Amino acid sequence: MVSLVTTRPGPVLREFELVDLLRARLAARRDDTRIGIGDDAAVLRPCPGHDLVATTDTLISGRHFPDDTSAFDVGYKALAVNLSDVAAMGAEPAWLTVSLSAPSLSRDWCERFIDGMQAACRACPTGTPIDIVGGDTTRTDTLTISVTALGQVAAGAAMHRAGAQAGQAIAVTGTLGDAAAGLRCWPQRATASTAQTDLIKRLTRPDLRRGSALIGQATSAIDISDGLLADLGHILAASGVGATIRLDALPYSTALASVVPEAADRQRLQATGGDDYELCVTMPLDARPALETALGCPLTVIGQVETRTGLRCLDGAGNVVAPDTLGAPGWDHFGMD
Amino acid sequence: MVSLVTTRPGPVLREFELVDLLRARLAARRDDTRIGIGDDAAVLRPCPGHDLVATTDTLISGRHFPDDTSAFDVGYKALAVNLSDVAAMGAEPAWLTVSLSAPSLSRDWCERFIDGMQAACRACPTGTPIDIVGGDTTRTDTLTISVTALGQVAAGAAMHRAGAQAGQAIAVTGTLGDAAAGLRCWPQRATASTAQTDLIKRLTRPDLRRGSALIGQATSAIDISDGLLADLGHILAASGVGATIRLDALPYSTALASVVPEAADRQRLQATGGDDYELCVTMPLDARPALETALGCPLTVIGQVETRTGLRCLDGAGNVVAPDTLGAPGWDHFGMD
Structure with a gap:
């Protein structure tokens, strides 16, 4: 159990103080955020001619990040894993809601948590600011953060997992295996070396990619959260x-x-280590x-889509x-003991 | 700690089995749900000329519902509290994401949890089906459900808390105090009597109201989750x-x-008991x-808005x-010990 009070001395915040703090620090920056934090719900104005992309990921202390992760890095990662899903759909992220459950704060x-989210x-890499427009704060024994990210993409243009075709190239952004090595x-x-510190930073603050660059270029995409083989497997199956x-x-x-x-x-870390949050895409070579x-980062071809099912390394x-x-x-979050 | 396995015997589900189950049972019913459960994110097509309403509420076992609440009632209530926030904005609910964290399932x-959500x-009371379009499943010690609800309302028409004016009537839907008495x-x-069972049912399965009926009629609205005095206080302050x-x-x-x-x-239960999820509105008498x-349920005038600040009973x-x-x-979720 994380004790936020003992690891970070300071007066314990009451809920209304926390809401006031969030409201003050997270003022809306987008014109299309009509109402942000503070009413029963946020009111957002979708871009005409666009589809909305919605995704939710929950992070639990000791399971999705080490118990002794800093507040900054918890905030950063909770948002990053959701922004990564939006990118994998080829969408521009616009709005976030954040539910924070903790023993005390x-x-x-x-x-520091807000600093991390804002970072x-x-x-x-998106053309417009991203607003945190709502959320919830509750008390529980284990620090848990549940984030919903909303993004926008031209109507009908969202990237699917199901578009890969035989003969196309498979490529990944950035580098793989760093986060698993960082863990x-x-x-x-x-007492980490510079290289070790770099790897740890890739675990706690994964690079985010410009998902909108995929539109019209890639035929399918997924973000690498569970490991390359598992996530590429989802594209192939779909x-x-x-x-x-x-390899x-x-x-x-x-x-x-x-x-x-x-x-x-x-290569084992690269093929099966999770948490890199790079994009894996298929496309004509x-x-x-x-x-x-368009992505503004290295994009490396690692293989080819084939008619024969299964994934061969x-x-x-x-x-x-x-x-x-x-x-x-x-x-398998329920299979692990 | 809730042990789902011991209270509900049966083989433990692995994560992929749970995702398969959710996907099979929660197929999209709306035309504007372009992609539902199963990709990196859902793809939704907003209604032209409408604003989007977004809200998130998290429920924790033993804090927001008794530990021995049935799976059906947990599913029902987790959705109801969010649908209630959408109604309080005057919006029609359309889409939901559900993050489920539990020891094992x-x-x-x-x-039964899915049965409750679907119920x-x-x-x-809405004109169109509501789709559950995504979510997340993780393992944790305490059963925790985080839901995000998305609704739609004509652009610029969303109900605020800030519209109450002196001389207007204050009214509430349905009846108050039932949920607190049910607890x-x-x-x-x-061994409960019929009346006691009715009250318990109001706690576990709160009535939901047609929020879209408020548009053009009410001047402000909030749903009664924390108790009438607290929630009406938010309208008055705003x-x-x-x-x-x-009283x-x-x-x-x-x-x-x-x-x-x-x-x-x-009257104490009615004024300060939470969990009724009725709507409190202001309007010209x-x-x-x-x-x-338009609401299709009793709407009772309980008082009047005045220039003088403060709430008098x-x-x-x-x-x-x-x-x-x-x-x-x-x-105060962080103030309670």
Whole structure:
């Protein structure tokens, strides 16, 4: 159990003080936020000719982030994982609601939590501000944050998981495996090297991508939250196709190469480690340069969509690597004990 | 801690089985739900010329409902409290996301939980179906349900808390105090009388009101979740006005009169008991008959908006009743120990 009061000394906030604090710090910045925090509900004006994208993700202390994560990083990550889902739909994020349940809260902890949320909004590459327009505060034993993100995309243009076609390339943004390696480094973070600190930062403050860049370029997309193999598997299943990927083509950071020099171990983290929140997309191979430019980040081809169902992983010599040697793909939140 | 497995025997569901179950049972029924459960996010098509209303409420076992509440009633209430906020804005509810966090879940429990959610959607007096379009499932020690409700209202027409004006009438839908009395009866529910059972049902399955009926008739609205005095106080503060209400004018059910015959005790429950989820509105007095017809439920005038700030309660003899004799109004979730 996280005790916010003992880890962050300061007077405990009462609920109305917290609501006042949130209202003061989270004033609406968008013209289309007609009413923000403070009424029974927010009132938002959707952009004409656009569809609305809605997603909800809940983060629980000790399960989705270490118990001793800073308030800033909790706020950052709770928003980032939801903004990532909006990006995977090709949408521009616009509005967020945040439900915060905690044992008790100090003003200092809340201020840092808000700082982290606002930093995630600023870090999100989007053309307009993102407003936090409502939410809820309740008391519970385990710090729990539930966020709903709303985004907008031209009507009918949202990216699906089901659009992958045989012959198309599979690509990922940024680098993979950093967050999983960062989790390994977490216990040593007080004395971490620069490379280890970089990896931990990728765990706590994942990079956010410009999902709207996918429109008209990619044929399907998903964000990598449960691990590449699991999440790519969702695209393949929804599209009724299969794929082959090259493990030695998976992009890695210099920090990961430094901290995890052994290739097989590194590729395991890249293939099955979760929490990277990079985008995995399919597209015609010749769309890659323009899409990379539009995204404004590296976009690396890692394999190809095929008619034959199933997901095959090849090593550097072209040999098939059995999936179970890479570790069980993905997470089952109810299966873990 | 609620143990769903021991109270509801049956095989424990794994996460993917739960998602499959939700997807199968919660197929979209609205034309404007373009993608429901199953992708990174839902895709929804807003109604042209309408504003979007968004609200989030989280319910925690043992805090917002008794630990031994049935799965059906948990599902019903988690949705009802959010649909009530949408109604208080004068909007028509359209879409919901549901985040369910629990220690573990049996298939039977989940089926009943879904039954309860669907019953709440059906019980909501709205012209179109309400779709559950997404959500999240996670494991935690304490059963926690976080719901976001999205509704639609003609652009610029949403009801605010800030529209009350001196001279207007204050009215409430239905009856008050039932839910608070139902909570009193909860320990005896196995041997409850018909009247006690009626009150308990008002606690677990609050009536839902047709919020869209308020448009063009009411000048402000709020739903009574924390108790009449607290919630009416929010309208008065937002509108910069005061009010006088008559405690003997507060509408009560025959069940409440039977179970709580003593008037002062009953009026305390009506004035400060939460969880009724009736609507409290202000309006010109002559608008009452038409608004009652549009709402399709009793609408009782309980007092009047006044220029002088503050909220005054009068007893049947016209004497002012001190607020502290009515009990502390409202809830402070972080203040309770």
